[in-house]
Amino acid sequence: MSDKETSDVSAPVDKHENHPSTRRNILVxxxxxxxxxxxxxxxxxxxxxxxxxxxxxxxxxxxxxGGELEGFIKLAITxxxxxxxxxxxxxTVQSDLDxxxxxxxxxxxxxxxxxxxxxxxxxxxxxxxxxxxxxxxYRRNEGDFFCPCHxxxxxxxxxxxxxxxxxxxxxxxxxxxxNGAVSEGGQELWVKxxxxxxxxxxxxxx
Amino acid sequence: MLNALVKWFDDRTGIKDLMNEALYERVPGGAxxxxxxxxxxxxxxxxxxxxxxxxxxxxxxxxxxxxESVYYIQNEMTLGFLIRGIHHFAAQAMVVLMAIHLxxxxxxxxxxxxxxxxxxxxxxxxxxxxxxxxxGYLLPWDQKGYYATQVTTNIMSATPVxxxxxxxxxxxxxxxxxxxxxxxxxxxAGILPALLVxxxxxxxxxxxxxxxxxxxxxxxxxxxxxxxxxLKDAVACLAVLxxxxxxxxxxxxxxxxxxxxxxxxxxxxxxxxxxxxxxFLRFHAVESLGLTFGAIIVPGIIMGIxxxxxxxxxFLGEFGHTVNKAFIWLLGAAIVVLTAMAFIxxxxxxxxxxxxxxxxxxxxxxxxxxxxxxxxxxDGAVALLRRDPFxxxxxxxxxxxxxxxxxxxxxxxxxxxxxxxxxxxxTAADLGNFGSREWMKSIIVDFPGHLSAVKNAKxxxxxxxxxxxxxxxxxFDPDNSEMADWSGNVEALTxxxxxxxxxALVEYLYSEAGHGYKPxxxxxxxxxxxxxxxxxxxxxxxxxxxTEGAWAGDLNGTSCSDCHSGIGEEFVAFSDDDATGYPxxxxxxxxxxxxxxxxxxxxGRHYGARNRMKAYPAEQISDEELSLLVRWLTGDYLPxxxxxxxxxxxxxxxxxxxxxEGSQPKEVSADDAATEExxxxxxxxxxxxxE
Numbered sequence: 001m002s003d004k005e006t007s008d009v010s011a012p013v014d015k016h017e018n019h020p021s022t023r024r025n026i027l028v029x030x031x032x033x034x035x036x037x038x039x040x041x042x043x044x045x046x047x048x049x050x051x052x053x054x055x056x057x058x059x060x061x062x063x064x065x066g067g068e069l070e071g072f073i074k075l076a077i078t079x080x081x082x083x084x085x086x087x088x089x090x091x092t093v094q095s096d097l098d099x100x101x102x103x104x105x106x107x108x109x110x111x112x113x114x115x116x117x118x119x120x121x122x123x124x125x126x127x128x129x130x131x132x133x134x135x136x137x138y139r140r141n142e143g144d145f146f147c148p149c150h151x152x153x154x155x156x157x158x159x160x161x162x163x164x165x166x167x168x169x170x171x172x173x174x175x176x177x178x179n180g181a182v183s184e185g186g187q188e189l190w191v192k193x194x195x196x197x198x199x200x201x202x203x204x205x206x
Numbered sequence: 207m208l209n210a211l212v213k214w215f216d217d218r219t220g221i222k223d224l225m226n227e228a229l230y231e232r233v234p235g236g237a238x239x240x241x242x243x244x245x246x247x248x249x250x251x252x253x254x255x256x257x258x259x260x261x262x263x264x265x266x267x268x269x270x271x272x273x274e275s276v277y278y279i280q281n282e283m284t285l286g287f288l289i290r291g292i293h294h295f296a297a298q299a300m301v302v303l304m305a306i307h308l309x310x311x312x313x314x315x316x317x318x319x320x321x322x323x324x325x326x327x328x329x330x331x332x333x334x335x336x337x338x339x340x341x342g343y344l345l346p347w348d349q350k351g352y353y354a355t356q357v358t359t360n361i362m363s364a365t366p367v368x369x370x371x372x373x374x375x376x377x378x379x380x381x382x383x384x385x386x387x388x389x390x391x392x393x394x395a396g397i398l399p400a401l402l403v404x405x406x407x408x409x410x411x412x413x414x415x416x417x418x419x420x421x422x423x424x425x426x427x428x429x430x431x432x433x434x435x436x437l438k439d440a441v442a443c444l445a446v447l448x449x450x451x452x453x454x455x456x457x458x459x460x461x462x463x464x465x466x467x468x469x470x471x472x473x474x475x476x477x478x479x480x481x482x483x484x485x486f487l488r489f490h491a492v493e494s495l496g497l498t499f500g501a502i503i504v505p506g507i508i509m510g511i512x513x514x515x516x517x518x519x520x521f522l523g524e525f526g527h528t529v530n531k532a533f534i535w536l537l538g539a540a541i542v543v544l545t546a547m548a549f550i551x552x553x554x555x556x557x558x559x560x561x562x563x564x565x566x567x568x569x570x571x572x573x574x575x576x577x578x579x580x581x582x583x584x585d586g587a588v589a590l591l592r593r594d595p596f597x598x599x600x601x602x603x604x605x606x607x608x609x610x611x612x613x614x615x616x617x618x619x620x621x622x623x624x625x626x627x628x629x630x631x632x633t634a635a636d637l638g639n640f641g642s643r644e645w646m647k648s649i650i651v652d653f654p655g656h657l658s659a660v661k662n663a664k665x666x667x668x669x670x671x672x673x674x675x676x677x678x679x680x681x682f683d684p685d686n687s688e689m690a691d692w693s694g695n696v697e698a699l700t701x702x703x704x705x706x707x708x709x710a711l712v713e714y715l716y717s718e719a720g721h722g723y724k725p726x727x728x729x730x731x732x733x734x735x736x737x738x739x740x741x742x743x744x745x746x747x748x749x750x751x752x753t754e755g756a757w758a759g760d761l762n763g764t765s766c767s768d769c770h771s772g773i774g775e776e777f778v779a780f781s782d783d784d785a786t787g788y789p790x791x792x793x794x795x796x797x798x799x800x801x802x803x804x805x806x807x808x809x810g811r812h813y814g815a816r817n818r819m820k821a822y823p824a825e826q827i828s829d830e831e832l833s834l835l836v837r838w839l840t841g842d843y844l845p846x847x848x849x850x851x852x853x854x855x856x857x858x859x860x861x862x863x864x865x866x867e868g869s870q871p872k873e874v875s876a877d878d879a880a881t882e883e884x885x886x887x888x889x890x891x892x893x894x895x896x897e
Contacts, residue, residue, distance in 0.1 A: 077825065081825060092468050099383035100378075108466070127470065132361065134353065134357065134474050135470030137470075141624065141626075148561070151488065163490060195380075198360040200364075206380040
């Protein structure tokens with residue numbers, strides 16, 4: 001047994017005394033630094049990219065071409081059943097919903113407000129508040145749209161009437177059709193159901 | 207022997223030195239209660255780790271399993287409600303204790319040099335804990351957590367430049383879904399706790415390096431952490447545990463209705479300790495400066511001022527310390543005031559309370575269905591609720607029927623029906639007791655009264671006016687109809703000699719309507735029929751009264767079948783050519799009858815030419831919706847213990863009365879001026895007659 005083996009090996013050595021910087025040491029240190037960096041960087045980068053999937057995937061999505069009604073969803077309500085007096089009606093939009101690995105067939109995906117103008121034109125609003133995403137109600141007594149979360153209010157044309165929401169209610173495209181073919185004055189109502197970024201002055205599709 | 211073992215272990219681990227260092231820290235001025243806060247936080251975190259790991263063994267993050275697994279933990283698993291309750295309330299305790307710890311640190315000046323770094327480590331810990339509560343709030347995937355967290359992630363999107371990307375990354379996509387849950391769960395149970403442990407280790411290490419910030423060295427003789435301060439810490443931790451246990455046992459963590467993006471939730475609020483921020487954002491003055499200002503810049507500035515406290519002291523000396531103390535007290539006061547404002551305003555906000563009650567009610571109902579014989583289907587509790595007549599029937603009634611009919615005086619969902627700020631008079635029968643014995647009896651002995659609501663209708667008043675002008679009009683008048691004439695023999699109908707006949711007839715009609723729960727499982731069906739409580743002994747007599755006219759006195763020789771067809775037969779939707787001019791009584795008020803009636807009230811087999819009720823084709827009420835509505839009105843759903851909306855018939859009668867002319871309807875109170883779930887689809891002109 002030598003002295004060296006019985007001494008306390010757990011205490012660090014004094015670097016400057018025992019290990020003068022030789023060229024070999026600098027090389028070893030540099031190599032070790034690079035290797036160590038790689039050992040951390042490779043898995044971290046791979047993990048990071050995996051984590052960014054929702055952003056990377058978003059840019060991949062594309063829509064298939066189709067007829068005039070491609071991307072539109074048929075509503076359960078007909079033109080005639082929207083009240084003539086301009087009272088808004090809430091309608092649930094039913095469609096297939098993709099959620100990661102699942103496709104849910106014909107489930108409620110959201111809710112919209114329909115309202116008939118005196119000229120017979122039907123306005124469609126997404127019922128999601130453009131402020132922070134709560135649901136906008138119709139208040140019969142006040143004759144307006146109102147969000148109970150942060151008190152956003154809108155007139156019946158969807159224009160904002162106070163400073164809370166950043167923009168007007170989001171209008172959606174509507175087509176009338178007969179037996180699945182677009183036709184002026186048709187009874188079927190087809191809506192392009194989209195959601196928009198909340199809390200922005202511009203209307204940005206998400 | 208034991209000593210030898212300890213020595214062996216110590217030689218290999220150095221445990222004695224470690225324990226020594228950990229336990230015999232100097233406490234100048236003696237053990238104090240004011241030093242306990244840090245320890246209570248470590249203890250609460252330990253509670254969270256233990257209960258959190260246990261919840262993890264049963265929780266399943268996805269949109270079709272999150273609510274379901276939390277339901278299972280809460281309602282089925284051994285001590286599940288207690289484990290979840292502790293986790294729920296200890297989380298809140300942690301936020302409160304952290305606020306106290308922060309205030310304590312600031313007023314004792316424990317942030318001053320050389321402890322700046324530890325103060326900043328503490329602020330990082332504070333943010334991690336807030337992150338944990340935020341991510342945890344969503345995990346049960348109930349309406350409450352879903353909508354409140356939506357607001358938070360939407361606020362994230364207001365961050366300048368990267369907001370949209372940050373939101374997408376947090377949500378795992380552009381909309382909420384499975385990945386939102388898996389990501390929030392990974393943050394909540396993995397990443398944030400790991401960070402918390404790491405920063406907590408640093409926090410405690412640096413704390414030990416600089417030692418305790420002594421409040422008053424002369425308070426008592428110096429002592430050591432063990433056992434004097436440990437005793438005080440343990441007592442404080444026990445108090446925290448007691449409070450958490452009591453809350454978990456007696457209050458419990460709520461599980462509201464499963465999240466449904468298509469069912470709006472009008473009571474979205476963050477957890478109570480974020481309410482001050484919510485209330486701050488609600489000031490219109492704050493809003494007018496933009497969401498980024500109120501939700502990101504102002505909180506950022508406040509956190510910045512707190513983080514800069516060590517520097518404030520460094521550059522301004524003791525005055526800086528005074529400024530810091532004043533700031534923390536002012537901030538605390540502002541938080542208390544804003545939180546109180548939010549609480550008081552919400553308590554007085556009737557629509558908000560109604561929305562809360564609704565979410566609670568639907569939560570209770572879903573739990574009931576999930577505990578029912580069929581358990582939860584693979585498409586989840588939200589589908590279970592969507593297919594439940596009890597939950598959906600009332601909504602459909604409010605939407606489609608309540609502009610004319612009422613249900614025990616209200617719109618089916620507990621709200622009075624309002625028109626131009628006054629409680630509106632019904633223009634058709636109240637369906638609260640549809641198909642019951644009372645309903646049948648009221649038709650027989652008080653036909654005009656049973657249908658008197660139609661006299662409020664515009665069509666009725668117009669027809670009366672027309673008639674008064676001498677024109678011929680065909681319309682339904684409850685006071686002047688053949689049925690009213692027959693039913694007008696009240697004395698004969700209610701005479702002692704006919705009492706048994708009347709009772710039997712009512713029982714017979716009630717039995718023919720066949721209301722009540724009809725489960726698909728046939729074994730259960732038989733029990734359900736018994737539960738319906740039909741007195742079968744009366745049925746033969748009842749049928750004879752209906753078809754043969756076994757009445758005594760003035761009514762002798764008359765019977766229902768003099769006019770009405772189909773008594774005792776199955777309901778068939780026969781064509782108008784076969785109609786007799788009188789409504790058929792085949793299984794009157796049964797589910798089959800009602801479904802056909804709603805689709806074709808004007809058919810010859812129902813009210814024919816004198817009908818005023820609007821027909822509801824499939825474009826307006828789909829087959830599924832019709833089935834839900836009919837099953838609700840005929841009581842065909844899993845029996846419930848959820849409290850029904852209070853009966854408001856008396857209130858309705860008192861406000862609108864049964865004398866529409868000249869009466870002064872009461873102004874509507876705030877609760878009834880509530881926002882609407884949905885507008886009714888029928889135009890006001892289509893006033894139907896009653897049943």
